[in-house]
Amino acid sequence: MNARLLFVHALSPLHAGVGQGVGVIDLPIAREKATGLPYLPGSSFKGTLRDACMDDTVRKKVFGPDTDNASEYAASVHFSDQRLLLLPIRSLAGTFAWITSPYLLRRLLRDAQDAFVTGLPSNIPSPSDDQCMVSDAGCQISHGNQVILEDLDLTVALQSDARAWAEWLGNQLFTSDTGWQQMLLARFGVVHDDVFGFLLDTATEITARIKLAEDTKTVKKGGLWYEEALPTETILSGLVVTMPVAKVGISVNQVFQTLEGLMNKPLQFGGKATVGRGLCRLGMTAGS
Secondary structure, eight states: OOEEEEEEEESSOBOOBOSSOSSSOSBOBOBOTTTOOBEEOHHHHHHHHHHHOOOHHHHHHHHOSOGGGTTSOOOSEEEOOEEEEEEEEEBSSSSEEEEEOHHHHHHHHHHHHHTTOOOOOSOOOOOOTTEEEESOTTOTTEETTEEEETTEEEEEEEOHHHHHHHHHHHHHHSTTOHHHHHHHHHHEEEEOHHHHHHHHHHSSEEEEEEEEOTTTOSEEEEEEEEEEEBOTTOEEEEEEEEOOOGGGOOOHHHHHHHHHHHTTSOEEOSSOGGGTTTEEEEEEOOOO
């Protein structure tokens, strides 16, 4: 399969919404039905990259014809949903921690195997429900022998597998920036899947928005609502698969080269662009 791993690093809060919600949050983010994990839909991801491609001929070859002619041929590139990998959590020490769980790492490992990506750690850390496995004894998120995330007190557990994952992810996410690689290493933590599920319900960003009446400059009736977003520094991952259509005359390498060119600058994903939401850096594993 001609596939590579993708990484999305949120530089501002990311609102990949699903429209009007039925709960307390009026505009929630998209979440997987079974797991409750947030994600950026592949359709949104593809649409943004398509709009960023200024060459009409290349755009049609890679992303398919315009909507009115969509039945002519398929796109030469396919994107999976970009799924949560590292969630930034407020920490008593070190300001914030990049937190993941065994299930998220196991799913990333499966995607990497599908894309024939090599060099990943083979062992998945397995913390108990009162532990946070960290990568270094002097990590910035430890407070004595504890890691305190939101209102959870977890015992520090130093493990080489956690360090191996932090180093590999740092090299992929911040390829040429050793400063950010060290920052990830110092703030990386792995918690139990159940603990991560709790953090998912408490650590997303909730913003109250209002609409003012034009004449009185007071809140308009019905003009208060709440929006949910993934916080700045969130990391998501997914797959990109190329299956060039023979009639358009483009190769696998040309498709990946086009994508690499589009990913060399930050792009905006999701909604609320005019209020600064969704600015993201993109990365893609190198071909084998």
